[in-house]
Amino acid sequence: MTTDFNVAMSGLNFRTPLLTGSGTFGYGDEFLSLIDYAPFGGIVTKSLSVRPRPGNPPPRICETPGGGVINSIGLANPGVEAFLAEKAGILPVKETKVFLSIFGETVEEFVTVMSRLETLEGISGYELNLSCPNVKQGGISIGGDSSAIAETVRECRNITDKFIAVKLTPHHTQVAPLAEAAAKNGASALTMINTLVGMMIDVETRMPLLGTVTGGYSGLPLKPVALAKVWQASKAVDIPIWASGGIVNGLDCIEFLLAGATGLQLGSVLFADPYSPGRILEEMDDYCRRHGVKSVEELIGALEKP
Numbered sequence: 263m264t265t266d267f268n269v270a271m272s273g274l275n276f277r278t279p280l281l282t283g284s285g286t287f288g289y290g291d292e293f294l295s296l297i298d299y300a301p302f303g304g305i306v307t308k309s310l311s312v313r314p315r316p317g318n319p320p321p322r323i324c325e326t327p328g329g330g331v332i333n334s335i336g337l338a339n340p341g342v343e344a345f346l347a348e349k350a351g352i353l354p355v356k357e358t359k360v361f362l363s364i365f366g367e368t369v370e371e372f373v374t375v376m377s378r379l380e381t382l383e384g385i386s387g388y389e390l391n392l393s394c395p396n397v398k399q400g401g402i403s404i405g406g407d408s409s410a411i412a413e414t415v416r417e418c419r420n421i422t423d424k425f426i427a428v429k430l431t432p433h434h435t436q437v438a439p440l441a442e443a444a445a446k447n448g449a450s451a452l453t454m455i456n457t458l459v460g461m462m463i464d465v466e467t468r469m470p471l472l473g474t475v476t477g478g479y480s481g482l483p484l485k486p487v488a489l490a491k492v493w494q495a496s497k498a499v500d501i502p503i504w505a506s507g508g509i510v511n512g513l514d515c516i517e518f519l520l521a522g523a524t525g526l527q528l529g530s531v532l533f534a535d536p537y538s539p540g541r542i543l544e545e546m547d548d549y550c551r552r553h554g555v556k557s558v559e560e561l562i563g564a565l566e567k568p
């Protein structure tokens with residue numbers, strides 16, 4: 263490959279713009295013996311909360327026509343203390359940059375989890391999940407309110423100098439106030455977007471396909487929504503944007519770069535094809551060679567005016 267994939271973001275250098283989407287790659291350790299980490303600039307781990315969460319009743323995942331997925335995992339995780347005891351030592355920090363995703367029902371819970379994670383060495387930063395649609399408290403209810411976003415980011419920024427990405431919901435027509443609230447209070451990047459609320463029904467049984475009836479819709483069909491939100495956010499703030507939603511190939515990545523993203527998260531595609539990161543970089547390289555692009559940084563926000 264001839265393209266320079268390096269990207270700089272808020273004081274960190276990433277060898278490629280590719281990252282994992284939280285919840286689609288565990289804590290990174292399970293894949294160590296399976297895949298090459300070289301294509302990843304970084305990984306984002308499954309969201310961690312103060313207490314263990316068993317998650318929602320099954321069934322918790324179903325496919326949709328057109329390559330989508332709806333999940334209602336409900337942020338199942340062992341809780342921060344069990345994570346520190348069992349998983350922290352095996353994070354792939356030598357292989358790539360590791361960002362720990364945090365979820366809380368209140369601002370205090372975000373701060374508590376982050377304070378405990380600050381004891382870890384080798385991690386590059388955090389992603390604050392302010393947008394999960396599968397929980398009753400926290401998630402969208404914090405992430406839909408710009409003053410709650412501002413307070414959460416400010417309190418977290420008070421306890422760390424590390425990189426903080428803030429993951430926002432697509433469920434608001436006005437992206438700018440939410441993006442600005444995060445950026446003005448110390449966010450290093452925004453992650454756009456978390457899943458959309460979706461639902462599927464089995465008409466024969468008249469039953470919903472998910473135990474919680476509704477869930478978070480992800481995968482290929484999400485891309486146009488995510489592109490629009492990335493573009494709107496990149497117009498509203500100066501911090502880098504991590505795109506999340508519907509990336510399955512290299513040309514999807516090029517679209518997100520043109521729309522203003524600097525980081526590119528692979529989510530549902532990793533379930534279908536854990537080896538996709540290498541292929542996606544080759545497809546990006548092919549595009550760059552065809553268009554005389556030497557560095558992917560040339561593409562960020564380079565959308566032509568209609």
Ligand SMILES: Cc1cc2nc3c(=O)[nH]c(=O)nc-3n(C[C@H](O)[C@H](O)[C@H](O)COP(=O)(O)O)c2cc1C
Binds near residue numbers: 323456480508
């Ligand atoms: C099974 C599953 C679990 C997820 N868990 C989390 C999570 O714990 N925290 C989070 O911020 N996002 C979570 N997400 C959302 C993804 O990180 C990503 O934002 C979303 O799937 C859109 O990207 P995609 O279309 O490439 O999958 C999850 C998604 C899936 C499919």
